[in-house]
Amino acid sequence: MEERIDNETVQQIDLISMLKDIGREWLTILLLAIAAALFADIWICATYQPEYRTSTTFVVTAKGMNNNIYQNLNSTKELASQFTEILGSNVLKKKVAQDLGMNNLNVKTSVDLVPETNLITLSVKAGTAAESYRVLQSVMENYNTVSDYAIKNVIIETIQQPSVAMAPINPLDEKRTVMKVFVVTAGCLIVLLAGISYIRDTIKNPGEVSTKLDTRLLGTIAYEKKSKALSMKRKKDYLSMLIQNPLRSFAYVESSKMAASRVRSYMDKEDAKVLLVTSVMENEGKSTVAANLALSLAQGGSRVMLIDCDFRKPAQYKIFNVRDNEETDLGDVLINHASTEKIIRNWNNSGLYMILNKTSSNAIETLLKSMTLKQIIAFCREKMDYVVIDTSPLALVADTEELAQMTDASVLVVRQDTVLTKDINDAIDILNNTRGKVLGCILNGVTSQNMAGSGHYGYGGHYGKRA
Known part of the structure; x- marks a missing residue:
């Protein structure tokens, strides 16, 4: 019983010593964490690329079918899936690039089929809101030539007109990122110092x-x-x-x-x-x-x-x-x-x-x-x-x-x-x-629970190295 109590006391004092070691380096931890946060802030601002998205929604139906046939969901989904491939094809991308006078279309396009419907959402992501809007407008003006060539029995109607994006879809959350880097850096330094304190033979x-x-x-x-x-x-x-x-x-x-x-x-x-x-x-x-x-x-x-x-x-x-x-x-x-x-x-x-x-x-x-x-x-x-x-x-x-x-x-x-x-x-x-x-x-x-007081004393100055 006494041996167990002694071991608990030793472990407690060791923990206090570890905390003291960390406390001695609090300024170093703070400065390094701040430096890491500032570096992260500079890096984020230098590499940040805003991305704007413009979207429109189409409804896809088949030519020559009455309204009852359109209710055949499986047939409509197949037609919509084929048109999804058309809107994402390189043929349409090249035509849009020519229409806008671009050598290459440096945007991201995505075509998503709304589940259990014959609705298609076309989205264009670009570095500016204007570019995103212009590309989507060109797609809407030129998709007929490609779709008529590939699938002749498809009717596409726009049910939601595109609008210019007012804000990027990837807003720069600078404060949160910097704070996260600060906390992670400080935590890593504390763990490192605790490990050094534990293994140092004093x-x-x-x-x-x-x-x-x-x-x-x-x-x-x-x-x-x-x-x-x-x-x-x-x-x-x-x-x-x-x-x-x-x-x-x-x-x-x-x-x-x-x-x-x-x-x-x-x-x-x-x-x-x-x-x-x-x-x-x-x-x-x-x-x-x-x-x-x-x-x-x-x-x-x-x-x-x-x-x-x-x-x-x-x-x-x-x-x-x-x-x-x-x-x-x-x-x-x-x-x-x-x-x-x-x-x-x-x-x-x-x-x-x-x-x-x-x-x-x-x-x-x-x-x-x-x-x-x-x-x-x-x-x-x-x-x-x-x-x-x-x-x-x-x-x-x-x-x-x-x-x-x-x-x-x-x-x-x-x-x-x-x-x-x-x-x-x-x-x-x-x-x-x-x-x-x-x-x-x-x-x-x-330092222990049985000894009051805290702090340090001694004297400063420097001695020469021992010969």
Whole structure:
């Protein structure tokens, strides 16, 4: 019973992930569907050929027969059928073409026998109403010569005179066709994206961590928007993803605290004080997770140092809303060999201390091999209960491998349904070959019925390709 419920939950989360994948590409779907509709509109207008039809009705009878004989329906139908062949013959068409001064008669003629009657309907279809009318008039004027030659005992009387067609018989339903193309294109794109989402090998739900990844699940963090209300967009604090922000959802805050509690438990078991936090790719939310992890540990009564060692795209100063003119940053200290105390700042008189970066550096290799960095980490190891180091994404640059040699353990932040399983496992193998072996992973941005909130967070920017 429990296994069946778990499977249903996994399927439900997979469906949500699929809908999220489709939702991310809604603009692409819309633009492609509009482009297809516009192309269809242009094609329809360019290839549309209006067709006009003019018709007349004849009654066919036999010569020399009284009215009682005309009531012999079978005989009359045979005569009418023969005349049908005459009106559709090439002989009559050539004569009409000569009469109108045409080389070829580029029209469509049709002769229909009204069922169970001796009535014949002659129709002419042409590109213009005038041409259709002229051809039919010529047929009516010239059919006698052909019919008298082929069938001498036939009398044909017109019972409905032709009139000029007022509208084409194939009106251009442009709006309906364009809308149909739009809907079909959008539907096909949605099905295509759903199929790609289904077959893409990513971590779509917490249950897949144990079956696909070579590490344990330390916790899941709810999917959360940055902004809760448009009225807050003029305030800088609205961007804060810290768990102490009162605008954050209960599910987001509690899931972050639970993940931090499990990380603390495994760190204590491994007697680890220095923890490296990284991800495979950018925009997985690793910097936010590292900040909230350090904040949660500090709220538990510990002295915690948060070090921003992402020298390519530092983000902690943005997360904590630190002014650019405050203090010296880590990069300056490593280059100028300044005192460590100058870069340590306390967060709101709490147990959380921070060493931050504000600008990216081009001398990454020099900074990582600096003895000053090792001394700073050693100093923090001695003075603090826990040290949390935020680093660059592992798959893009080699910085994290060198930093992992200076730590006791590492945590990999994995964003739901984002990175391929193979790439995640490769990152785990790389970290496990360093001193800072992987304690586990934190699945970030998880959407389910048990986690409130929606949206996305992380930071933008671009890293260089990994050497």
